[in-house]
Amino acid sequence: MLQTRIPSPASAQLQGNDQPNLNETVSSAIGLISRQYPVMIITVLLCLGVAGTYLLTAPKRFTGTAVLMIDSRKMQGLQTQVGGTSGDSPIESAMVDSQVEVLKSETIATAVIKDLHLLDSPEFMNGDEGLLSGLTNLFSSFFPESRPSDAELMRGAIARIQAGTSIKRIGLSYVIEISYQSLSRDLAARIANAIAESYITDSLESKYQASRRAAVWLQDRLKELRAQASAAERAVADYKAKNNIVDAGGRLLTEQQLAEINSGLTEARGKRAEAEAKLQRITAILNADESDPQVILNDLATVNDSMANPVITKLRQTYLDYAGKASDWSNRYGPTHLAVVNLHNQMREIRRSILDELRRTAEAYKSDLAIAKAREDASQKSLNETIAVSNGTSQAQIVLRDLESNAQSARALSDNFLQLYMVSVQQQSFPMTEARVITQASELSTPKTSPKMALVLLAGIVGGSILAGLVAIFLEMLDRVFRTVHQVERLLQTNCLASVPIVGLGADEGASRPLSQFKDWLPFPKSRRPSSAAASPPNGTGKQGRLTEPAHLHRHGRQLTVDNSIGRFAINSPFSRFAEALRSIKLATDLNNYGAPHKVVAITSALPNEGKSTVSEALAQTTALSGLRTLLIDGDLRNPSLTHRLSRSAETGLIEVVFGKTDLAEALWIDPETNLHFLPCVVTSRFSNSSDLLASQQMEKFFQGLREQYDRIILDLSPLAPVIDVRATGTLADSYVLVIEWARSKVDVVERVIRETPIVRERLMGAVLNKVNLAAMGRYDTHSGGYYRNRYYSRYGYVD
Structure with a gap:
């Protein structure tokens, strides 16, 4: 918004020859990102959305x-x-x-x-x-x-x-x-x-x-060998059946029977001998002398069976008890005592009972001996018969062994082939x-x-970043509008006088405050400013050739309607950046041409609606507030927007004054606060010779008279591209100020109209970037991004 300057031609040429270094490349990349980051973020989010859609719709x-x-x-x-x-x-x-x-x-x-x-x-x-x-x-x-x-x-x-x-x-x-x-x-x-x-x-x-092919012939050969082995074994079985040869546990049945019978005969003989010995012993006891009872009792003790007999054992014990008593009583009472005699009688009966029991035992021994002899005889007879059969079988075994040998050989050969066949089968079926x-x-x-979520999201981020970069570069290539001060200076080869921020009525609380509240701020005392009450002759000039306000101006009510005008914002908000930008333009007009200010400053633009009329009004108000006699002229004969805005009820204006139909003083409108004079342009009907009027001698003579009466004349002209009126103002304007709408004016259009209007190109004081979004402009101007930050101006009391 403050005035800027472009480098000198020599330094610009020197800089143009330098190759861009790394810092410039990085700065350009950062600037590109800062300008296009909304689009880049949207592009990345779209790519992430596509990746998310893929993650949601792609089958897992x-x-x-x-x-x-x-x-x-x-x-x-x-x-x-x-x-x-x-x-x-x-x-x-x-x-x-x-x-x-x-x-x-x-x-x-x-x-x-x-x-x-x-x-x-x-x-x-x-x-x-x-x-x-x-x-x-x-x-x-x-x-x-x-x-x-x-x-x-x-x-x-x-x-x-x-x-x-x-x-x-x-x-x-x-x-x-x-x-x-x-x-x-x-x-x-x-x-x-x-x-x-x-x-x-x-x-x-x-x-x-x-391995299957190798097993085929083994299988056929094995069948033959099995048949041979089976025939040999069958011959052995038939021979055994014919000759009553029976195997039991690997031995012939006759051999096994012979062994068992021989063992039984031996056992029978032993039992017979035992029975004879028992009978002889008990017979010897019975044949012993009964006169000696002690001998009988002693011999009886040598026979096991008698000692095991409970009757004999009891009788013998009783006998011994009586013998002891008889001996005792005999010593006491004599051998003839009746009790002793009774004891001897009882002892005699006991011996008789013992002998009777022994005789019964002897009869049992005789029976056992007879049984043992019968068993011995039977075993002997069976042994003799078995021996006879075994002798016959031994003769048949000679032929049987030959048959078994042939069968074993055939079986062994069959088993060998069977083993080979099993090896082949196992190689076919075993999982080896x-x-x-x-x-x-x-x-x-x-x-x-x-889908891999991390990889897809990473691909979405990387791909989205690359696509965002490409989209940003593409949009940057298509973005052929003015966005930075450096861009204006580089492309138009002129100074950018100021960057005027976009404002709206009511945006600042100072917009509705009267000018009297800023009287302490005004650079000149009220006594030094042009007086609105001074009298003037009828032709509107005083003794010193300065225009004064006619005495009847207030009677006609020709006061500017500036209460709701954006051009008045610089006056009502003197500490805003909008006002600072206008002061920058005013200072440039004051110091132009090395201190010799140009009185007539024409304001124009390449296309309509770029804000040239607003800049003209605000610049005129700022200039008038500084104490200079300032005249604002609506020179847009095709579309006098200033007249419609500031003096809707005007009936005469520039055209009438130039043709002498009315006096200048009668056509002027005045702002009582700043003493700004405004000459409207009243167009009652469309006419096509507006350029002829601007280039006429009457218009030139009129402006020569205005130069003597005013310190500064602000001329609001029509746009350059639609009409050619500006080309006819070469004899009127000392310098031109080109208003460029920020982010809307096409570079190609502005360059073309400047190239096609030599008078403007030669006398171009500078350009003004209008309707600037300072926050967004900081993203585009990588070198001076911080220049637009409000914190620098807040130190000096400036606010938006």
């Missing part, structure tokens, strides 16, 4: 991962039994890479599809339906096609399996990672595991096919492969891999 994909290992260290012990080898050679790296390609083959994919019945699974066949796929299906529904065949469905399923499968070798190891991506956790895990299992099954199948699954995919360990 899960990746099941199974880990397979090609292991050369197989079970050597089992291989020794099955294949007869002691180990395997190391696996080459190229072979592992080959297995990776096998895992990607159509054979594995077909096996997976068949094992899991994927053709019948809607989850698999329709698993890729996202937003794009849904739109494709919607459009394809309008063009129905025939139902695909089973072969086409299989080809599509194979392609889907191969597209969703990722096989990679982990480093240089023998570990292969199998991953499958699907919309279902369970399906992804099942297909990943099925690929690994199908690969192992395919490996086993290939080995089975290789180099591959094994070390990690199976499960639903719990299947993470969500697509």
Whole structure:
């Protein structure tokens, strides 16, 4: 808003030759961001919205991962039994890479599809339906096609399996990672595991096919050997049946019976001898002298059976008791005592009872001896018979051994071939492969891999930032309007006198305050300002050639209507940046042409509605307030907007005065507060020769007279582009001020009208940026962004 200056031509040329350095590049980038950051933020937010829409609409994909290992260290012990080898050679790296390609083959994919019945699974066949796929299906529904065949469905399923499968070798190891991506956790895990299992099954199948051919001839040969062995064994069985040869536990039945009978005979003989000894002993006791009872009792004690007999034991004890009593009583009373005699009689009866019991025991021994002899005789007879049979069997065993030897040889040969055949069968069916699954995919360990929220959001931010930068650069290229002071000076090669901020009535509380409240601020005392009450001759000039106000001016009521005028804002708000900008323009007009001020300053613009009339009025008010005799002329003969704003009731004006139809004093309007004189332009009808009027000698002569009467004349002209009136003011104006509407005036238009109007280009005092949004302008002017901040002006009491 304060006056600025452009560099001298020499310094400008020197700066133009310099290449932009890093600081300038960074400043330009910062300036671009500061100017276009709303659009850039919106662009980034739109990209983030697209990313968020993708995250919301894109189907969530899960990746099941199974880990397979090609292991050369197989079970050597089992291989020794099955294949007869002691180990395997190391696996080459190229072979592992080959297995990776096998895992990607159509054979594995077909096996997976068949094992899991994927053709019948809607989850698999329709698993890729996202937003794009849904739109494709919607459009394809309008063009129905025939139902695909089973072969086409299989080809599509194979392609889907191969597209969703990722096989990679982990480093240089023998570990292969199998991953499958699907919309279902369970399906992804099942297909990943099925690929690994199908690969192992395919490996086993290939080995089975290789060993199956080797097993065919073994099987045929084994049948022949089994038939031979069976015939030999059948001959052995028939011979045994014919000759009554029976095996029991690996021994002939006759041999086993012979051993058992011999053992029984030996036992019978022992029992017979024992029975004879017992009978002889008890017979000897019975034959002993009964006169000696002590001998009988002693011999009785040597027979076990008698001692075990409770009757004999009781009788013997009673006998011993009586014998003791008899001996005692005999010593006391004599052997003839009746009690002693009775005891001896009782003892005699006891001995008789003991002998009777012994005789019964002897009879039992005789019975046992007879039984033992009968058993011995039977065992002897059976032994003799068995010996006879065994002798016959021994003769038949000579032929039997030859038959058994032939049968064993045939069986051994059959067993050897059977073992070879079993080896072949086991190689076909036993899971002996180099591959094994070390990690199976499960639903719990299947993470969500697509869409990756962080990656999509990062891509949205990065892509949005790049797109925002491109959009900002594109908008910057399309933004061919004036936004900064430096831009005006660089493109128009003129001074930018001020940046006039945009204001509105009521925006500042000082806008409605009368001028009398600022009397202490006025630069000149009221006595030095032109008096509105001074008299003047009828021609409107005084003795000193200065115009004074006619005495009848107040009677006609020709006072300017400036209460609601934006041009009066600089007077009512002297501490605003709007007023400071106008003072900057006024100072530039005072010091123009090295101190020789130009009296007639013409205000124009490239296009209508850029605020030239407002700037003209505000500049005139500011100039008049400083004490200079100031005349404001509405020179826009096509559209006299100042007249419509300040003196709607005017009946005469510039045209009438120039043609002599009225006196100047009669046409003037005066602001009683600032003593600003205003000459309106009353246009009652449209006319096309306005440029002729401005270029006429009468107009030139009229302005020469005004130069003598006023210190400063502010001439509000028409715009440059629509009409040519400004080109006819070369004899009227000393200098021109070009008003440019901030962020609206096109660079190309302003450059063209300046180029097409040489008189304005030669006498151009400077340009004024009008209707400036200072807050936004700070974003565009990277070098002087802080210049527009209010805090610098607030230190001096200036406010908006």
